[in-house]
Structure formats: C-alpha cells, structure tokens
Amino acid sequence: MLSEGGSFMKGMFMGAIFCLVLSLLGSFSPSTDSSTEDQHHHHHVQAPSKDELKRLSDSQVQELSNQVRVYCIIMVQPKILVYWATAVDTWSKHCDKAVFYTSESSKALEAVDLDEKDDWARLRKALKHAYENAGDLRWFFVAQPTTFAIIENLKYLVLTKDPSEPFYLGNAMKSGELEYVAYESGIVLSYEALNRLVNVFQDEDKCPERGRALWKLSEDKQLAVCLKYTGVYAENGEDAHGKGLFSSKSVNTLITDSMKDNPNNVVEGCCSDMAVTFSGMSPNQMQVMMFGVYRLRPYGHEFHDSLVFYPPENSDND
Amino acid sequence: MGISGRRGTEPELSSERIFIRITGTQGPGVSESLSSSGADVPLPHCEGKSSAANSSHTTRILCWIMTGPKNLESRTKHIRETWAKRCDRVLYMSSVKTDFPTVELNVSEGRDNLYWKTIRAFQYIHEHHFDEADWFLKADDDTFVVIENLRYTLSKYDPEKPLYLGYMSGGAGYVLSKEALRRFIKGFDSGECTHFSTIEDMALGKCMETMKVEPADSRDMKGRQTFHPYPPDHYLVRQFPRPRPWFLLYEHYTPVEGPGCCSDLVYLTYHLRPYGYKYRFNPDEHIELNATTKSI
Numbered sequence: 001m002l003s004e005g006g007s008f009m010k011g012m013f014m015g016a017i018f019c020l021v022l023s024l025l026g027s028f029s030p031s032t033d034s035s036t037e038d039q040h041h042h043h044h045v046q047a048p049s050k051d052e053l054k055r056l057s058d059s060q061v062q063e064l065s066n067q068v069r070v071y072c073i074i075m076v077q078p079k080i081l082v083y084w085a086t087a088v089d090t091w092s093k094h095c096d097k098a099v100f101y102t103s104e105s106s107k108a109l110e111a112v113d114l115d116e117k118d119d120w121a122r123l124r125k126a127l128k129h130a131y132e133n134a135g136d137l138r139w140f141f142v143a144q145p146t147t148f149a150i151i152e153n154l155k156y157l158v159l160t161k162d163p164s165e166p167f168y169l170g171n172a173m174k175s176g177e178l179e180y181v182a183y184e185s186g187i188v189l190s191y192e193a194l195n196r197l198v199n200v201f202q203d204e205d206k207c208p209e210r211g212r213a214l215w216k217l218s219e220d221k222q223l224a225v226c227l228k229y230t231g232v233y234a235e236n237g238e239d240a241h242g243k244g245l246f247s248s249k250s251v252n253t254l255i256t257d258s259m260k261d262n263p264n265n266v267v268e269g270c271c272s273d274m275a276v277t278f279s280g281m282s283p284n285q286m287q288v289m290m291f292g293v294y295r296l297r298p299y300g301h302e303f304h305d306s307l308v309f310y311p312p313e314n315s316d317n318d
Numbered sequence: 319m320g321i322s323g324r325r326g327t328e329p330e331l332s333s334e335r336i337f338i339r340i341t342g343t344q345g346p347g348v349s350e351s352l353s354s355s356g357a358d359v360p361l362p363h364c365e366g367k368s369s370a371a372n373s374s375h376t377t378r379i380l381c382w383i384m385t386g387p388k389n390l391e392s393r394t395k396h397i398r399e400t401w402a403k404r405c406d407r408v409l410y411m412s413s414v415k416t417d418f419p420t421v422e423l424n425v426s427e428g429r430d431n432l433y434w435k436t437i438r439a440f441q442y443i444h445e446h447h448f449d450e451a452d453w454f455l456k457a458d459d460d461t462f463v464v465i466e467n468l469r470y471t472l473s474k475y476d477p478e479k480p481l482y483l484g485y486m487s488g489g490a491g492y493v494l495s496k497e498a499l500r501r502f503i504k505g506f507d508s509g510e511c512t513h514f515s516t517i518e519d520m521a522l523g524k525c526m527e528t529m530k531v532e533p534a535d536s537r538d539m540k541g542r543q544t545f546h547p548y549p550p551d552h553y554l555v556r557q558f559p560r561p562r563p564w565f566l567l568y569e570h571y572t573p574v575e576g577p578g579c580c581s582d583l584v585y586l587t588y589h590l591r592p593y594g595y596k597y598r599f600n601p602d603e604h605i606e607l608n609a610t611t612k613s614i
Contacts (some may be wrong), residue, residue: 292586
C-alpha cells in the first residue's frame with residue numbers, strides 16, 4: 001500500500017513540476033531588458049512640424065532630402081497579377097528603388113523570384129535580399145499588393161530621423177503584450193533596424209525560419225518578435241498633430257467611418273493630409289488615387305513646403 | 319518584359335481640374351433654398367476676383383443646385399458643407415418647401431417637368447440675384463465641382479459675352495455667362511425658345527443656339543476636358559490590353575454615396591497631397607493649343 005501511495009505522490013510531484021515548468025514557459029516573453037528601455041520610450045514617431053523644418057537651414061534641408069531615399073520591397077504573387085501590375089504602374093514609381101518579390105515567377109512581370117511558398121520565410125528572404133542590395137539607400141518600405149503608398153509623405157515622416165538608429169514604423173497594433181506593425185498598411189524599417197534583423201535571422205532559437213510555435217503567427221507578428229529581441233520596437237507613424245499616417249483601410253472606408261464618428265466634421269475628422277498608406281482598394285481605385293493624389297488640386301492653393309520632390313520620369317499618371 | 323505603355327483604346331487622361339458627376343441620377347423637383355454665400359469659410363483665394371489671366375473683370379460665381387427633399391440630408395447637406403461654400407452665392411432649388419432652406423418654385427414633380435423647372439429656376443435667379451454674379455453654375459445634387467478651378471477657367475472670359483461652358487445635359491454641371499442668362503430669359507419671354515420639352519438637354523442647347531450663345535472652350539491648356547459627366551474611373555482607368563481575360567477586370571468605382579456626398583473627393587482634392595511634390599501641370603504656363611491637340 002505504501003508503494004502505491006508512493007507512486008501516487010511521485011505522480012503528483014512530477015505533475016506539479018510539469019505544471020510549474022509549463023507556466024514558467026508560458027509567462028516567458030522574449031523581451032529584452034524592459035526596465036532600461038533605451039532611446040525609444042515612446043511608441044509613436046511624428047512627422048516634423050513646420051516650425052521644426054523652418055529652424056533648419058536651406059543646406060541642411062537639401063542634405064536631408066538627398067539622403068532620405070526609399071527602397072520599396074513589394075511582395076507579390078502571380079495569382080493576383082493585376083495588383084502586381086497596378087503597383088508597377090502606380091505608386092511604386094515614386095520609390096527610389098522598387099523591387100518586386102514573388103513566391104514564384106511569372107512571364108508577365110519582372111520580380112525577384114524567391115521560390116518560397118511559406119509567407120514568413122519569403123518575407124525573410126526578401127528583407128535579406130533588400131539589405132544586401134541596398135546600395136546607399138537607408139530606408140526600407142515593405143508593402144503588400146493591396147497597399148497604396150505615397151512615398152513623398154513617407155520621406156517627410158522620416159526626414160529628420162537618423163537611419164543608423166533602429167526604426168520600425170507603421171500602423172502599430174497590439175496583440176496581447178506584443179506591439180507590431182500591421183503588414184498591409186506598410187512596414188517602414190531604417191537601415192539599422194534591418195541590419196539587426198538580418199543578424200537575428202541567423203539565430204534559430206530567437207527567430208526561426210519556419211516558426212516553432214504550435215500555432216502559426218502571422219508574418220508581421222513574427223517580424224515584431226524577432227525585432228524585439230534586437231531591442232527594436234514597433235512605433236506608430238503619425239503626423240505633427242498625432243493623426244495616424246498608415247492605414248489598412250481605403251479612403252472610402254475611412255470616410256464612411258468618419259461619417260459615423262464625426263458627422264459634422266467628416267473630412268477634417270478623418271484622415272491626415274500627409275497620409276502615407278491606404279489599403280484594400282481595387283486596382284481601378286488605385287488608378288483613381290494616382291489622379292486624386294498627384295494631379296487633382298484646386299488652383300491657387302500654395303503650401304510652401306520645405307522640400308521639393310520631382311515627378312518620376314517616363315510616367316504620365318502622376 | 320514588363321507592362322508596355324499605353325496602346326489601343328485608352329481614355330485620354332483627363333485634366334487635373336475637373337468637375338465630376340458622381341452618380342447617374344437626377345434630383346426630383348425644384349424648390350429653392352437661399353443659402354449663405356461662401357463668406358463663412360475663409361477662402362484661400364480672392365473671392366470674386368479673377369484668378370489669373372484677365373483682371374479687367376470680376377469672376378463672381380452663383381451656384382444653384384437642383385435638389386429635392388429626398389436628397390437634402392444625404393447629399394445636399396454635404397454639398398453645402400463642402401464645395402458649395404466656395405461659390406460667391408449658392409441657391410438650392412427644390413419642389414417642396416423645406417427648412418433647409420430651399421427656394422420653392424411653384425412647379426410640380428416629374429422628369430417631364432425638369433426643363434420647366436430649369437427655366438423657372440433661371441427666371442428666379444434673373445429676377446432676384448442677377449447683379450450678384452458674373453457667371454451662373456447649374457449643378458445637380460450629385461455633382462462635384464472644384465470652384466477654384468472653375469473660377470480660373472472663367473477668368474479668361476468676359477461675362478458680358480454670350481457664352482456657356484460644360485455639357486447642357488447637366489450631368490457635370492454647366493455655366494452661363496451673364497449675357498447668356500440674359501438671352502436665355504429673353505428667349506422665353508419672347509417665345510423664341512420653346513417652353514416645353516421632355517428632353518432638358520436638347521431644349522436648352524437649342525435655345526442657346528437660337529439666342530446665339532456660344533460654347534466656350536473649357537478644356538485646359540493641354541486640350542483636356544474639365545467637365546466630366548461620369549465618375550472618375552471612367553476616365554482614368556487604363557484598360558490593360560491582355561490576351562487573358564482576368565486582366566480585363568473592370569470594377570465600377572463606387573464613390574461614397576448616401577450621407578456624405580463627395581467627402582472622399584473633397585479629401586482627395588483639398589486635403590491629401592504628396593508633400594513637396596512639384597506638380598507636372600502648371601496651368602499658368604502658357605502652352606498654345608495647336609491644331610494637333612487631341613480632345614475628347
């Protein structure tokens with residue numbers, strides 16, 4: 001009888017240990033030293049204000065605008081070729097360098113064929129490729145086929161930010177304890193952030209290529225987890241008034257939302273004048289956006305911006 | 319290998335400065351509403367003064383909008399909050415008296431009466447507001463107008479000349495000069511113009527012709543249209559020529575209808591912009607329209 005009781009006790013004891021271990025593992029979050037968070041206490045990054053830019057000299061502004069150049073990483077797939085084609089024909093022309101990364105090649109359009117079906121593995125490969133081919137470009141913008149971006153406004157957002165500091169910006173969301181940048185509204189990475197990321201890719205424990213969790217995390221969350229290991233945190237991109245610049249919604253949806261939330265102030269209450277991204281628009285709507293953003297304007301409205309961005313060559317829809 | 323440039327049946331890219339019709343439907347009746355002029359909003363530009371070329375005459379615009387009780391909340395209210403503020407004077411015409419306020423004309427409902435309502439509206443304007451403006455814009459409650467651009471276009475012309483701009487079908491709005499309105503009214507008083515027609519467009523056009531009112535060129539410096547009876551995507555979407563059917567997807571652009579007429583277009587026109595962008599088209603650059611310039 002004693003031996004039975006003993007087995008029972010042993011079983012209980014082992015069960016308790018097992019439980020303890022599991023709960024410890026569960027509470028373990030891959031965060032680095034959170035008590036001494038360094039430079040990025042804030043979780044939002046704001047565009048420079050007019051005053052801030054006025055304080056800079058002309059030559060400083062000139063230098064900054066020459067330096068802020070963007071490498072666009074556009075993830076595409078042949079099965080949605082029309083979005084791919086639309087990105088080629090519309091907003092991506094405003095990137096300093098636009099590279100399309102595909103899961104499999106297509107005869108119709110040019111892209112870097114990563115030959116990879118797994119979404120997270122593909123993103124990793126694309127980021128690594130961009131890092132290795134960055135040249136002197138120091139800002140990276142990751143987009144999905146349904147993303148529509150206004151690159152000039154992205155440049156404005158990061159104009160006074162140093163790319164040798166780690167920046168990871170966009171539409172910052174929260175999932176439990178994890179803050180991450182939503183994929184379809186575009187992900188901005190500074191050179192330093194990408195540098196750290198590419199290094200942590202080699203660590204199969206912290207940042208496995210095929211994922212280790214029982215459930216599969218979406219790529220944008222995986223990205224956040226890996227970056228967190230390197231001390232880089234997601235930050236919300238905002239204009240000088242605190243309005244978000246990155247959206248996973250279309251203009252129509254945002255306006256409709258605003259009609260409910262701000263019925264007496266629909267347009268002003270809606271979106272920033274300096275918005276960087278929208279998402280969820282059809283290819284036709286993106287063509288209309290090019291017109292609405294880059295061409296349609298009321299005569300006589302002057303803005304006196306501190307920078308000048310020229311229209312791309314060989315393009316006629318902007 | 320990549321997408322090649324434009325070929326075949328591509329729509330001519332339209333002008334930056336446009337007046338658009340959003341949907342295809344007409345307002346029901348005619349009653350008027352006296353609304354305040356654009357004075358409550360600080361206009362970024364000199365009110366009524368001609369914006370560019372010719373400053374020997376003023377360019378005051380009176381806007382009148384054909385609407386009805388059904389659309390007052392959903393559309394007309396938003397017009398009032400947005401583009402109509404930039405008119406020097408705006409009137410809302412509806413068949414039924416409302417608190418909007420609208421001007422009530424003693425006209426009955428029905429599409430057949432549209433022409434008659436238009437006549438009555440113009441007669442009302444001629445009688446009560448003629449001296450307040452140089453140009454008279456007629457719009458429906460689903461039209462979107464960029465007033466600054468209209469003003470710029472009109473500034474090139476003398477309102478004492480008999481001129482009209484736009485399509486007489488009213489789809490994208492049209493504008494009469496002071497002299498054109500004078501002649502229009504005279505045409506009805508004298509019987510030179512017919513009072514009855516089931517086809518507003520034709521009857522109006524015919525009247526203009528009879529009274530020797532001429533269409534002014536509303537195209538921009540590059541020969542592109544500025545008045546558009548259809549939604550933007552009709553003009554802007556390139557049809558990729560492709561052998562495979564799924565490239566030829568056509569999707570109708572559905573602007574925000576119902577409550578909040580044209581807020582999305584207001585956002586795109588007046589708010590959203592690319593920082594620092596040096597626009598390609600500068601209307602003040604004097605490029606001559608030569609004979610080979612294509613027009614729609």
